[in-house]
Amino acid sequence: MFKKIILSSILTSFTIAASISFKEAQDNVRRVNPQGSDNSVILSYHDSIKDAKNSVVNISTSKTVTRARDPFFDDFFNDPYFRRFFDIPQQRGGSNKEVVNSLGSGVIISSDGYIITNNHVVENTDEITVNLVNSNEEYKAKVIGNDPKTDLAVIKIEAKNLAAISFADSDDLMEGDVVFAIGNPFGVGSSITTGIISALNKDNIGLNQYENFIQTDASINPGNSGGALVDSRGALVGINSAILSRSGGNNGIGFAIPSNMAKNIAKSLIEKGKVERGFLGVSITSLQGDSKTVYTNKEGALITDVEKGSAADKAGLKRGDLVLKVNEKNIKNANDLKNYIGTLSPNEKIVLIYERDGVTKSVTFSLQAQSEALSAEGLIDGLELKDLDKQSRSNIPNSVNGVFVSSVKKDSKAENAGFEVGDIIIAVEQNEIKNIQELSNALKANRSKSFIKIWVYRQGYAQLLILR
Known part of the structure; x- marks a missing residue:
């Protein structure tokens, strides 16, 4: 009897909660074929994006990297009996050098060969090769300038009468706008995917120092980096840059750098060779x-x-x-x-x-x-510091960001803490460091402490130093 009373109480409560009224959609709606009554018409965006497709190029790069050898595996694999059995040539020297190839995309922005792409596509490469759509000819490209803070770069090939893309005003974009991602996913060649703008002004993604991403569900995959995101007119609204994915493939969350930001950065790189902010x-x-x-x-x-x-x-x-x-x-x-x-x-x-x-x-x-406003001098006693550039980043993975230690003064606080020339300061306490500005902010935030934990990247490993 007790159980029945409880059940009755529950049912009564449920009945009261379910008395809400819902707003009903309009009845008697009609379904309309997008092409109307003319069955000879196919709905297509081909004419809208055919010119934009010709403005997107395939980029392949190569660079030589040096990898430190593991002593155990060096001894094992350099054993002459092992190498003879598996027919492996004898290795010489103290490190392994190998050529690493990668693929990406770029967008032609002028008829005389200027191309915008992602900085991570062309950074620290030995050779850059560009292939145009519907052409077997390869062009060697040179880097005109790069801006790691926005992950943009401009390269140039020696060619004329190229199909330069038209720029849209990315400030006019709205969520729900139809967009197309054009690029070279997985190296299969020129491809087009479609979706909508999922969100605007996305920041705090943790990819770049300056972030104002367009989010889209148009499929963006490895190799699409540096390619074009265009609207239904075929006008450039963004440069495809990154995806959020656990598997490495598309999960419907892709990010593009707005065309207005890309235009400003490209103009500065072409005219000045750098970005001055x-x-x-x-x-x-x-x-x-x-x-x-x-x-x-x-x-x-x-x-x-x-x-x-x-x-x-x-x-x-x-x-x-x-x-x-x-x-x-x-x-x-x-x-x-x-x-x-x-x-x-x-x-x-x-x-x-x-x-x-x-x-x-x-x-x-x-x-x-x-x-002028920010000097690295005096941030840490005894250190000369500079932001990472192409020269100081030699043999350092692109995934490592921080501040480069170019000099350590003898008998200074920095030397006593264990700093060495070539160290890269990557974090202060739990704050990751990408540049001198962030290092200065982090040191100020922790200046009241009796000691500060500083993480440096050295010879392939992160090491902890204590600054007192």
């Missing part, structure tokens, strides 16, 4: 949780620290100021501010609008060059 000199975060309740504006970039002597410091900006707008650009979060300042040049004058103590204020000032 304006430097504000602040640490920032986005408004979250309770911090939104203390500001009149609910969106913006919150300044958490101002570097002494920086452009922001000279302009009078302070910790706690909420940046709302720079020039005509509305700032919704920290990533907006970082990415926008990154498109501006050193010494460029800006108008910055911010909130302080509930009052909206405005200040006009000029940005600095990052090299």
